[in-house]
Amino acid sequence: MKGLVVVSAFLLPRDTGYDVAVLYQIEPGWHIYWENSGDTGLATTVSSRYLTKLDYPAPQSIRSAGGMVSFGYKRETVLFAKLQKEVLQIETNWLACRPDGCVPGYAKVPLKAPSKTMYKRLLTQQSQIPNSTLPKALLLRAIKGNTWTAHFSRSSTLEIFPSEELQLALQSQEIRQHETFSEVVLVGKKQLPAQSYAVFRLTEGTGNTSVYQIQLQ
C-alpha cells in the first residue's frame, strides 16, 4: 500500500506567509479529499501540537456512481500550514479512494528545506489557496430567509464548493446564466448559517482561474 500517496513536508521561508507546505503525490486513478470531502470520503488533515492554521487549495469535483459528488484532489496537491513554533515533523491522515475502494493513510513526515525547483512548484500551488478578499467579479451577494443569492460578471465559469456546514444545510444549489451576469442561488432546508462559506473557482474566457472563499454574509 505504501506509495499510493507519497507525502513530503517543506519548511518555507517566512515571507510566504506559511511555515510548512505538505505535498501529496497521488497515484494516478486515486484521489484524496478537501476539508469538506463532499458526499463521500474523509478530509485530509495535518496535525502538529503547534499548528495554528491549515489552508487547503480549491478542490475539484469527483463524481461517483449513484450521483454522488465528492471534493478532492488527483495527482498532486499541497496543503499550507502555519505553526506557532518550529517543529521537526508533522503528522498527516488521509483517505485515498478510487471507484472500487478506499485505503486510509497516515504518515509522520520530517520537515526538509525545499530545493529551488521545489520551492517554485510550491509557490505555484499556493496560488490555488482561496483568496478571502471578495472578487471584483462579484456584483452582489444577499441572504434572505433560506436563500443566498450572488451575481458574478458573465464572463466567468463558476464552480462552487460548499463548506461542510453549508453543505449540510443546503436543499439545492443552482447556477443560472443570464445575459449579463451569472447568478448563484443556494437554497437551505432552513435558514442558512450566515457564518458558513463556500469556495468559488472563477474561470475567465482567457482561461485564467482564480479561487475565492466567500462567506455567506
Added chain:
Amino acid sequence: MFLSLFITQLAFAADTGKPAPGFSLPDLNGKTVSLKQYLGKTVVLEWFNPGCPFVKYVHKDGEMKGIANKWKNKNVVWLAINSSAAGKQGHGVETNKKAKDKWKLPYPVLIDAAGKVGQAYSARTTPHMYVIDSKGILVYQGALDNAPRGNPKGGKKIAYVEDALADVVAGKKVRTSETKAYGCSVKY
C-alpha cells in the same frame, strides 16, 4: 433576458422528521425483511460494505462492536443494508456471510444490489447511519460519530447515533438530527 443555459444541482435526501422510506429486502438467507414489521420499535439502519476500511474499523476494533446488543433490550432493532451493485466491492451473499460471521454481527445484513433503498435514503457512504423512531419517523441521519477511524474531530468524541438512541428511548427530541456521513462511497 434569460438565457436558456440553466444548471441545477439538487441535493436529494430522505427528510428528517418525515416518515422513513419503506422497504422489503432479502437477508443473507433469502428471507424478506420489511421496515414496517418493526413499527413500535426503534430501528437503526447501517449502510454496509465489508470491503470498506471504515466498516472494517468500526466492527473490528471500533465503536460498532457490540453496539446492537447494548441497545437490544431498549427495544432497538439494528439492520445493515448493503447497496453494492453486482460486480462491485462488497457485493454478494457469501462475502457478506463471511463478514457477518467474522464480526459476529447479531443482526441481519440486507441485500439491496439494485441500490433502490440506498437511493431512497440517499445513502452515500459506508457506514451511513439512520435512526427511525417507533412511529416510523426518520429522526437521525449521518455519521456514526465525529470520530472517523477513532480520531475525534476537535478532540472530544460525540457519538451521534447513540446520543440519538438515548434521546429516542427517553422520548425526547433528538439533539443532533443530521450530520455529514463520512466513509467510502456506496458502490452503486
